Amino acid sequence: MPGWQHPFGTCKEAVRVDLSYTAEEERFRDELRQWLSAHIPEDWTKPGFWEAMSPEANFEMRRDWERDKALAGFAGIQWPTEYGGRGGTPGMKAIYDQEMVLARAPQTVNGLGLTFLAPTLMAIGSDAQRKEIIGPMLRNEVIWCQGFSEPGAGSDLAALTTRGVRDGDDFVVNGQKVWTTNAMHGDKIFTMVRTEPGSEKHRGISMLLIDMHQPGVEARPLKQMSGASEFGEVFFTDARVASADCLGEIGDGWRTAMLLLSFERGASGVAQYTEFRRQYDEIVTVARALGRDQDPVIRNKLARVLTELECLRYHAMYVLTQVEQGRDLGFEASMTKLQWSETFQDLWEVFDDVLGPDATLTEPVPGLDVAALHAQAMWSRSVTIWGGSSQVQRNITAERVLGLPR
Structure with a gap:
């Protein structure tokens, strides 16, 4: 058969x-x-x-x-x-x-540079770009951040309005980016800019590599509910960037962005599984300390998320096997991002269930430091949004992997 x-x-x-x-x-x-x-x-x-x-x-x-x-x-x-x-x-x-x-x-x-920008440079960057960027990035001499999201665009990257107007061999850039990781520490930013006047949606966009220490670039911190300022917003006011500092072809930035995001979404989930499993064990420790480990509902939820974690492990090893055999995952990368982000969020929802009414306390268990766990629980709310929301990943999987009608 x-x-x-x-x-x-x-x-x-x-x-x-x-x-x-x-x-x-x-x-x-x-x-x-x-x-x-x-x-x-x-x-x-x-x-x-x-x-x-x-x-x-x-x-x-x-x-x-x-x-x-x-x-x-x-x-x-x-x-x-x-x-x-x-x-x-x-x-x-x-x-x-x-x-x-x-x-x-x-x-x-320097995760954004090392994980996403570097492999994109190796694939489509010019010889000069590879020589000038990759080495200093590897040694942390230059910290990179990513400028994709905009205040009015949401998860629709193609709705960006930041513009670059040609002036000789330069582009003059004006606009705003938001939710920019490492904005306050970034030396340079790889960012999507609309460089063809009158263009709409996916057309006429370029990925520019911009020096953040020049006049006309301002980064401001954004305070998160955890109290941290991991993100920032970046304002461009007549900032200049040489046309040679375009990654990929001018006007073909959408293709460049999809290549870069494939590295973000398609990485093997081995690291995620390892970290999530350790966090799971810590949550179980909290449950035992609070006496919630005997609650049948909590035990059922812990068992369910442990099953999800083990599914993530086997999927991660499947992806690794495919990569070792030289296979390009393409749109299947969206499945990996969807699986690990949803599993991560489910894990921390169980943490909230374990704490119950103590979830608002910084020290619900005497002698047990759960501050880091609280921070992770709050962070988990974001993972199904950045890097392409779960809704976007489901659409990609349905249409491009499973071949379902639009």
């Missing part, structure tokens, strides 16, 4: 997931573990350490640590060596993501 036709192939093909790593990849794991063990002080892993610092000191300490890690050869794991990377396998990158979480390593300060 022929196998059922799965969007990714036949049923038999779909279950051939490799859950193991090669001997070379395991040697890399040992090497990375030894380095992390020697370079992460114990104090750094204790609850509240990073939160107790000022945002500026927190950022600079992580920036320096990550630079040292790059110089030691533990950055750009899957990047070609010509760009300063390690030239490793997808399995090595998955191991890196996993071990960083397990070691409670400091969070990256």
Whole structure:
């Protein structure tokens, strides 16, 4: 009997997931573990350490640590060596993501550049752009932020109104971006600008690489409900950018953006699973401390989200298997983003259920520090919006993967 036709192939093909790593990849794991063990002080892993610092000191300490890690050869794991990377396998990158979480390593300060912009540059950037941008980015000499969202555009990226008017070899840019991660620390921004007068929707947009330290660029912090200012808004007032600093073709920025977002949405969920599973265990600890672990409704919810987590794990290993076999996931990347973001949100909804009426307290359990868990719970509300909302991901999956009618 022929196998059922799965969007990714036949049923038999779909279950051939490799859950193991090669001997070379395991040697890399040992090497990375030894380095992390020697370079992460114990104090750094204790609850509240990073939160107790000022945002500026927190950022600079992580920036320096990550630079040292790059110089030691533990950055750009899957990047070609010509760009300063390690030239490793997808399995090595998955191991890196996993071990960083397990070691409670400091969070990256240049994630938008390293994860999204760099691979886009490698794919379609000019030789000059690759040479000038990738190395300094890897060493954290230049911090990048992303300017896609706008106040009047919502999740509709094609509704952007920021404009760039040609003036000789430059574009003069005017407009506003919002919800810009790292806006207050960014040295440069990759941003979508409408560069063809009269163009609408997806046409006439270019992705420009703009220096944020020049006159005409102002970043302002946005206060989140957690009290942090991870995001900012960026104002362009007659800011100038050379036409050579367009990533991809001028007027073809939509295609460039879709390529960049494929890296954001399609990354293997190995790191997410590892982090979420640790957070799940912490939530179970809170449930036991409050005596809620005996509540049958809470137990059922914990069991359900644990099942979701294990499904995420197997999907992550499936994606890794496909990537190792050289397959381009294309629109299927939307499925990964949809799965991990929905699972993450479900996990923290269970946390709120565990706390019950104590959810508004900063210390619901004497002697148990749950401040970091509260912060994660609040952060979880955003993950089904940024990087393409869940509604957008469902539409893409339905139309482009499953072939359903529009």
